[in-house]
Amino acid sequence: MEAFAAILSEHWPRYLAGTWLTIQLVVISAILGVLLAVPVALARLSANPGLRGLATGYSLFFRGTPLLVQIFLIYFGLGQFGLVRSSFLWPFLREAYVCALITFVLNTAAYSAEVIRGGILAVPKGEIEAARSCGMSTFTAYRLVILPRAFSIALPAYSNEVIILMKGTALASTITLMELMGQAQLISSRTYQPIQVFVIAGVIYYALTLIITRIFGLLEARFNRYQRLAR
Amino acid sequence: MNKLARLAAALGLAALAAIPAAAQDKIKVGTEAAYAPFAWVLPSGELTGFDIDVTKALCAQMGAECEIVNQSFDGLIPALNAKKIDAIIASMSITEERQQAIDFAGPYYHVPAAFIAAKDAGIELTPEGLDGKFVGVQRGTTMANYVEQSFPDARVQVYDTLEAANLDLASGRVDLVFADSVVLQEFLKSPDGASFAVVGDPVYATDILGTGAGIGVRKGDTALKEKFDAALAAIIASGEYKTINDKYIPVDILPK
Amino acid sequence: MENLTPYLPLLLQGLRMTLLLAVSTLVVGLALGMTLALAKLSRHAWLSRPVYAVTDLLRGIPEFLILLVIYFGGTQALGRFGIEIGPFAAGLTALSLVFGSYASETFRAAFQSVPKGQTEAGRAYGFTRWQCFRLIELPQIWKVAIPGLGNLWQGAVKDTSLVSIVGLDDLMRKSNQAAQATREPFTFYLVASLMFLAITLVSMAVLAWLERRASRGLPGR
Numbered sequence: 001m002e003a004f005a006a007i008l009s010e011h012w013p014r015y016l017a018g019t020w021l022t023i024q025l026v027v028i029s030a031i032l033g034v035l036l037a038v039p040v041a042l043a044r045l046s047a048n049p050g051l052r053g054l055a056t057g058y059s060l061f062f063r064g065t066p067l068l069v070q071i072f073l074i075y076f077g078l079g080q081f082g083l084v085r086s087s088f089l090w091p092f093l094r095e096a097y098v099c100a101l102i103t104f105v106l107n108t109a110a111y112s113a114e115v116i117r118g119g120i121l122a123v124p125k126g127e128i129e130a131a132r133s134c135g136m137s138t139f140t141a142y143r144l145v146i147l148p149r150a151f152s153i154a155l156p157a158y159s160n161e162v163i164i165l166m167k168g169t170a171l172a173s174t175i176t177l178m179e180l181m182g183q184a185q186l187i188s189s190r191t192y193q194p195i196q197v198f199v200i201a202g203v204i205y206y207a208l209t210l211i212i213t214r215i216f217g218l219l220e221a222r223f224n225r226y227q228r229l230a231r
Numbered sequence: 232m233n234k235l236a237r238l239a240a241a242l243g244l245a246a247l248a249a250i251p252a253a254a255q256d257k258i259k260v261g262t263e264a265a266y267a268p269f270a271w272v273l274p275s276g277e278l279t280g281f282d283i284d285v286t287k288a289l290c291a292q293m294g295a296e297c298e299i300v301n302q303s304f305d306g307l308i309p310a311l312n313a314k315k316i317d318a319i320i321a322s323m324s325i326t327e328e329r330q331q332a333i334d335f336a337g338p339y340y341h342v343p344a345a346f347i348a349a350k351d352a353g354i355e356l357t358p359e360g361l362d363g364k365f366v367g368v369q370r371g372t373t374m375a376n377y378v379e380q381s382f383p384d385a386r387v388q389v390y391d392t393l394e395a396a397n398l399d400l401a402s403g404r405v406d407l408v409f410a411d412s413v414v415l416q417e418f419l420k421s422p423d424g425a426s427f428a429v430v431g432d433p434v435y436a437t438d439i440l441g442t443g444a445g446i447g448v449r450k451g452d453t454a455l456k457e458k459f460d461a462a463l464a465a466i467i468a469s470g471e472y473k474t475i476n477d478k479y480i481p482v483d484i485l486p487k
Numbered sequence: 488m489e490n491l492t493p494y495l496p497l498l499l500q501g502l503r504m505t506l507l508l509a510v511s512t513l514v515v516g517l518a519l520g521m522t523l524a525l526a527k528l529s530r531h532a533w534l535s536r537p538v539y540a541v542t543d544l545l546r547g548i549p550e551f552l553i554l555l556v557i558y559f560g561g562t563q564a565l566g567r568f569g570i571e572i573g574p575f576a577a578g579l580t581a582l583s584l585v586f587g588s589y590a591s592e593t594f595r596a597a598f599q600s601v602p603k604g605q606t607e608a609g610r611a612y613g614f615t616r617w618q619c620f621r622l623i624e625l626p627q628i629w630k631v632a633i634p635g636l637g638n639l640w641q642g643a644v645k646d647t648s649l650v651s652i653v654g655l656d657d658l659m660r661k662s663n664q665a666a667q668a669t670r671e672p673f674t675f676y677l678v679a680s681l682m683f684l685a686i687t688l689v690s691m692a693v694l695a696w697l698e699r700r701a702s703r704g705l706p707g708r
Binding site for chain 3: 067069073080168181195
């Protein structure tokens, strides 16, 4: 027990800094990921075979390969090419933070697109027919009826995806980012007490999971309250 | 001799023969094979390098059967303490901090550390010169501590392996890499390392970087420590150490 | 690109190790998941509540973290009995625990989807509880559970790449070694991605076949 207290009292700033970076990665990746996921979901459902094929290929690649490979591919892989290094993108791509965000956004967007696609397909046909019979164009129907409904259907499954995203941020430590896992590995290599150090990190991660679950619980209550109220 | 005496002599000889066989114990030696020319992996998957050959020589000298375990560097000390491995021969520097956790036999070599950077970078090795510069180091090594303490304004980037750090040096993500000078020479000799060079003087800083690479053993495992020390002295005296040294490294790295 | 060919045998060795770990995880994980699901469905709160708590915890922290805790801690606990916890054992334990935790939810939902009336009918015919389970419930849960389990399998295959960080010579580790030795990370990580993608596509085909088989004889197919 004293080992835990000793580690915490000496290294709590590191744990705090790591947790903050983890939260940043999760929030930014989730927001950008959803923004990317909606067009991808629509493309996956598109009548245009080229668009559909492109989206399906992207989705298959990012859902069918490990996140770790994707991280290394983007961080180390892109850095290999002189063309990339001399381009205007380099000041961004040289930053591990940017590379990690790019990878997480591409990854979570692929999974989120599936969730949103499932949501869109689950929108009751009657509501879509009603929207069309009101004279709405496809675009307006999507904007006012289909997408909002799809989101509230997809919300529980999406909250799962955010938790998986958060767990994925732990891999950012492999490309020098000092988020929670990276800090824990550093503390572990200084104190030679890996178990205690990682258990503390585990507790923090679980706390973050509970917070995310709670936030989405509140969101679900807000967006699906008509289900509770319409008795 | 009468029958009884011959029987006793035979039994005595058999017992003598059995002793080395009993001493044929198994030692698991942990290393990290991402550190040429000390330890690296050939395309065939075989481990090779100075550390590997020294390990084999020491074990042959001790009459023990050694199994070399390739794992991550910063997991070596916990693995040793958890009895996953019995010794560490992985170019691990003997430092006061590490000696609180484990004991060391040796040192079995001593080389300084060095900074490398792009040839035309014009970086000055002073706290001001390194202000804001990115320095790549390997996780869990003494080099990380040295940079943090001597150049507090430098930005330290921590990598799982030194080769990963060199990859980022080549791509320009870090301005310098600080590591073992001999290992860095390997990189400088390679085609990708051609545009890089050592910056400043080699760094000994024994208070932070340690007094040379030692053979890690568990605290209190004096039996194994003494066996290694004796074997090390033997292979140095017999010239086998020098043969291995010359095979991999152009300079003499015996501890002074 | 020329550097790829000499390293190809090495990568294939890694691929074999990846598949070995993934299949082992599947076997252990399925057994564990089934057991935990039955515990969750138990009438006894002293059994179901702790199982819910533990599986929630295991699903809420990174697999990478679980792996490191088991890798560093496993031997500390079991080392005195002389049991070795190498990277494969640590990886198998960590991944099976995660697989089993998620699978317990999949199985639980599947069991709850079997209409209670069928079990009641079985009991009325004199089936024992075990016979009801084996003859009525078990055959029917597979249709419901296979899509979820299929996802978990895909996840397990990808999670094996984490064990490379603790030294297992899987496809990821071999790719790392090749990439760092040749300084061509893009080449080797792309090849590794394609190999994983191949596993994914084959798995998808097998899962589709399994789903069709599990749905045979049922209305609506």
